[in-house]
Amino acid sequence: MQLIDMREIKGNIILRSGLHIGAGDMEMKIGGTDNPVIKHPHTQEPYIPGSSIKGKVRALLELRSGLMIKTDGEPLQPRNLKGLDENQKREAEKILKIFGSSGADSEELARLGPTRASFADCPLNEKWRNKALEERFSLTEVKSENSINRIQGTAQNPRFTERVPANAIFEFSVSLKVFGDDEQDLFDTLLQGLKLLEMDALGGSGSRGYGKVEFDFYDEEVARRFSSITLFDNGGNRP
Numbered sequence: 001m002q003l004i005d006m007r008e009i010k011g012n013i014i015l016r017s018g019l020h021i022g023a024g025d026m027e028m029k030i031g032g033t034d035n036p037v038i039k040h041p042h043t044q045e046p047y048i049p050g051s052s053i054k055g056k057v058r059a060l061l062e063l064r065s066g067l068m069i070k071t072d073g074e075p076l077q078p079r080n081l082k083g084l085d086e087n088q089k090r091e092a093e094k095i096l097k098i099f100g101s102s103g104a105d106s107e108e109l110a111r112l113g114p115t116r117a118s119f120a121d122c123p124l125n126e127k128w129r130n131k132a133l134e135e136r137f138s139l140t141e142v143k144s145e146n147s148i149n150r151i152q153g154t155a156q157n158p159r160f161t162e163r164v165p166a167n168a169i170f171e172f173s174v175s176l177k178v179f180g181d182d183e184q185d186l187f188d189t190l191l192q193g194l195k196l197l198e199m200d201a202l203g204g205s206g207s208r209g210y211g212k213v214e215f216d217f218y219d220e221e222v223a224r225r226f227s228s229i230t231l232f233d234n235g236g237n238r239p
Contacts, residue, residue: 001113005178007187009194011217012125013048013170018143018163019211021052021203035161035204037140045129046139046164048202050119053174056202057193058099064196064231065091077101078112094189098176116177116186125169132168141165145208163210172215191222195229 023038037046062068062076067088070080076095084092093112100115124132124139132139145159176187194215201211217223 001179003177003179004181007176007178008173009176009190009217009222010171010173010219011215011222013122013172014214014216015164015166015168015170016212016214017166017209018141019048019168019203019213020161020163020205021048035159037162037164040123045124046168047124048122048170048172050121050174052203053122053172053197054099054117054119056200057190057197058095060196060200061095061189061193065095067092075101094186097183098186098190098193113179114177116179116183117190118175118177120173120175122170122172125171128169137165139164139168161205188225191226192229192231195226195231199231 019037020035021038023036038049039046058075062071065076065088067076067080067084070084071077076092078096078101081089081092096112098115098117101112129139131137140162141164143161143163145161147157148154174190176190178184178186198213198215200206202213203211205211215226217226
């Protein structure tokens with residue numbers, strides 16, 4: 001196995017709705033929010049962890065593959081390759097090559113090789129950040145939510161969630177190692193995963209409208225290939 005190429009996808013992630021990726025801070029401070037977003041420990045500016053993008057893209061590709069019933073919802077592993085037909089196995093191996101797997105299946109791991117994709121953390125786009133500071137835009141917002149008692153018609157269980165507001169822009173970068181001429185299609189699979197993410201949502205509360213994102217790629221060829229991707233027979237639209 002020899003490294004023959006490294007492909008890089010760079011661009012911006014533009015928020016089309018508020019984004020919440022939690023900080024995991026369970027301590028509730030007086031006057032604080034129930035659910036703060038993750039921030040850089042030095043600058044206290046929000047960012048998007050590369051692991052959040054990687055995990056969601058992988059989950060969406062696995063969902064599209066139809067293999068989740070064989071994994072009981074757990075991440076796809078080399079042991080799940082047994083008993084698959086050729087098409088399923090080909091799709092599963094692409095996912096495992098791009099995103100990697102645990103070290104439990106050493107024989108299969110040696111055949112599949114190392115993880116191909118590396119997702120960088122996404123800081124605020126410098127130009128957008130400077131504009132926000134100059135015009136005194138807030139880098140985060142606090143959204144109040146509650147549930148409604150259907151009989152009484154009253155709000156209950158209030159919750160305050162911090163989000164990065166819509167129209168914020170983050171810098172995005174992912175690199176892909178290529179170990180053979182037969183792996184060039186991994187790049188297309190990765191783009192398909194990013195397209196699925198754009199169609200779905202990033203972070204928490206996607207079912208409530210959070211986390212709608214748009215990719216703006218620096219490379220024109222990558223942008224053209226991305227825009228031409230059709231993932232479903234109806235193009236992802238109702239017939």
